[in-house]
Amino acid sequence: MTCLELQQDYGAYSLGVADNPERTEIDEHLARGCPNCVPGVRNARTTVAVLATAVKIAEPPARLRRRVIAMVTPQEEERRFTMLPWAVAGLLAVALIAVAISVRRPAAPDTARLDQALSVLNDPAAKDVSFGDPAARGRVFVSPGQGIVLIAAHLPKLDANRTFELWVIPTKGNPIPAGTFRSGADATALYVRPGPVENAAAVAVTVEPEGGSPQPTTAPFIVTKL
Amino acid sequence: MMIPGLLLALELSGENDEALARRLQCREPQAMADLYDRFGRLVYSVVLSIVREPAVAEDLVQETFLRVWNRVHGFDAARGALGPWILAIARNRAIDHIRSVGSRMDRNSFEFDAREHPSLFVDMEREVFNTDHARIIRAALAKLSANQQKVIELAYYEGLSQTEIAERMDQPLGTVKTWVRAALKHLRDELGQEAVA
Numbered sequence: 515m516t517c518l519e520l521q522q523d524y525g526a527y528s529l530g531v532a533d534n535p536e537r538t539e540i541d542e543h544l545a546r547g548c549p550n551c552v553p554g555v556r557n558a559r560t561t562v563a564v565l566a567t568a569v570k571i572a573e574p575p576a577r578l579r580r581r582v583i584a585m586v587t588p589q590e591e592e593r594r595f596t597m598l599p600w601a602v603a604g605l606l607a608v609a610l611i612a613v614a615i616s617v618r619r620p621a622a623p624d625t626a627r628l629d630q631a632l633s634v635l636n637d638p639a640a641k642d643v644s645f646g647d648p649a650a651r652g653r654v655f656v657s658p659g660q661g662i663v664l665i666a667a668h669l670p671k672l673d674a675n676r677t678f679e680l681w682v683i684p685t686k687g688n689p690i691p692a693g694t695f696r697s698g699a700d701a702t703a704l705y706v707r708p709g710p711v712e713n714a715a716a717v718a719v720t721v722e723p724e725g726g727s728p729q730p731t732t733a734p735f736i737v738t739k740l
Numbered sequence: 741m742m743i744p745g746l747l748l749a750l751e752l753s754g755e756n757d758e759a760l761a762r763r764l765q766c767r768e769p770q771a772m773a774d775l776y777d778r779f780g781r782l783v784y785s786v787v788l789s790i791v792r793e794p795a796v797a798e799d800l801v802q803e804t805f806l807r808v809w810n811r812v813h814g815f816d817a818a819r820g821a822l823g824p825w826i827l828a829i830a831r832n833r834a835i836d837h838i839r840s841v842g843s844r845m846d847r848n849s850f851e852f853d854a855r856e857h858p859s860l861f862v863d864m865e866r867e868v869f870n871t872d873h874a875r876i877i878r879a880a881l882a883k884l885s886a887n888q889q890k891v892i893e894l895a896y897y898e899g900l901s902q903t904e905i906a907e908r909m910d911q912p913l914g915t916v917k918t919w920v921r922a923a924l925k926h927l928r929d930e931l932g933q934e935a936v937a
Contacts, residue, residue, distance in 0.1 A: 525924030531895040533903050561928045563824035566786050567874035574784035582805045586772045726810045
């Protein structure tokens with residue numbers, strides 16, 4: 515189709531409601547950097563973006579800000595645990611977390627993280643699964659309402675520009691990113707991902723480029739079916 | 741008490757996109773806090789208006805910000821528009837959710853991924869979320885015919901394709917397309933050249 519024919523569908527395309535063949539045709543024009551369609555769709559996208567300001571403004575709960583920030587707070591110092599016999603982890607998880615979280619950081623963030631971990635472990639609905647692959651072993655707690663706690667040892671060594679990424683594997687659909695973390699010098703990690711976990715069939719861990727990936731780019735080395 | 745619109749405008753008028761995007765690319769957790777402070781309320785409001793369940797909206801907002809964090813390295817800090825990008829991600833996540841709940845999975849997540857690629861938000865006007873635009877767009881929406889308003893609502897808040905809208909409204913597809921085109925043209929015209937240039 516020609517640009518002239520497509521231009522009246524720039525708006526529907528930008529709104530995400532265009533049907534084929536127009537949708538595919540515009541995709542193709544954009545992919546080849548069409549000098550007419552690229553600016554045309556950009557302008558239409560601006561109009562669609564402004565539609566957001568017409569919604570009724572709602573007040574998000576304060577905890578949402580904490581959840582968003584917690585996702586990207588560095589984990590390696592606070593969440594690693596050292597000097598603990600690994601076998602203890604499966605026996606007394608609450609005590610493990612209380613002892614394991616580093617005390618080198620200011621008290622407030624650790625307290626918040628401990629609270630998050632405890633809220634997961636205290637949830638009667640939380641699932642508790644051990645994994646024992648030779649490459650890494652540990653335990654994962656998944657609370658549908660509170661979040662995920664992952665305790666792992668014998669983690670593989672990471673290059674400087676790589677990170678571990680936790681994934682929630684839903685019963686249907688693509689893996690959902692659940693945050694990144696690194697291990698301590700002793701190859702252990704305690705990672706807490708607060709927030710509801712819906713329809714999780716499994717959790718997995720992969721090695722990803724620093725900052726994480728929207729979808730796994732490597733095969734998971736931990737997969738725990740829930 | 742400050743009215744929500746003014747409060748929103750103050751939030752959105754903070755640090756410029758380029759500086760904030762560069763701090764996000766440097767993996768500064770505080771940049772995430774600043775991003776949330778700037779766009780969190782609007783993102784939450786848009787998502788909630790689509791999914792209508794606060795708990796679900798919270799999860800999707802969290803996912804939206806995580807997606808920004810994970811993909812910001814592909815964002816052109818010098819030329820990209822952060823606000824439109826993050827709002828597109830948020831709306832896609834919300835529509836993806838209601839479509840999956842409603843078993844309407846013909847347009848899958850991969851397609852949404854393509855529609856929120858950061859490269860698509862290069863050279864867009866950055867300061868699109870302001871009180872002037874909010875006032876203009878609300879007035880423009882109010883001037884639409886009932887059918888035009890309905891198709892925009894079904895498209896924006898439910899993510900229905902034009903074919904699905906035609907089925908829902910029991911109207912010919914051609915008629916629905918005409919309503920969508922006319923409605924969006926009216927909105928674009930009302931926003932004026934400066935908003936779409």
